[in-house]
Amino acid sequence: MKSLEEKTIAKEQIFSGKVIDLYVEDVELPNGKASKREIVKHPGAVAVLAVTDEGKIIMVKQFRKPLERTIVEIPAGKLEKGEEPEYTALRELEEETGYTAKKLTKITAFYTSPGFADEIVHVFLAEELSVLEEKRELDEDEFVEVMEVTLEDALKLVESREVYDAKTAYAIQYLQLKEALQAQK
Known part of the structure; x- marks a missing residue:
């Protein structure tokens, strides 16, 4: 089988930010031709399906500035250096909800946009929740409204596009499938 790998010939960092770094790479394609790749480096993130x-x-x-709109999501955030997911x-x-969980189970991990970014999102199911006596502080630039919704209402939020991100849609569909499989037993 022929290799599909691209060989990096040169790499230049053109931006270093708080959340991402941006590189331009000159690559040699499997057919020997040259091309450029713009690559976003991201430390990774987590998303929590808390039930x-x-x-x-x-x-x-x-509110999500890149979308210029408010959306509904499951709690999520960026991995800090050295943190385990x-x-x-x-x-x-x-931080985002004021809840903690006694039981945390990893559901999956996936790359968000592997065509140009290395961001990986680790998705967890949080159960046996309790409200914290003292809520942790949100990041100073973070403003959220906490909601509790049924699975049926969450599916309606996906349908109405109030839920408009892949990690949240995935998590809701995971829960729907999990409940359907449990109902068959």
Whole structure:
């Protein structure tokens, strides 16, 4: 089988930011021709599907500047240097919602846009939730509204495009499938 790999010939960092770094790479394609790749480097992120004992999903509503609109999402956030995804998941759940979880299970991890970025999102199911006595502080530039919704209402939020991001849509569909499989038993 022929190799599909691209060989990096040169690499230049053209931007270094708080969240991402941007590189332009000169590559040699499998057919020997040259091309350029613009690559976003991201430290990775977590997303938390938090479900109460009553079956409600904890979600957050927030304005997303790149979209110029407010959307509904599951709690999520960027991995800080040296943090394990499980730690970040609990931290983000606590900061954004005021809840913590006794049980945290990794559902999956996926790349968001592998055509130009290396961001990986680790998705967790948080169960056995309790409200923190003292809510952790949000980041100073973060403003969210916490919501508790049923699975049925979450599916309606996807349909109405109030949920408009892949990680949240994936998590809601995961929960829908999980509940359907449990109902068959």
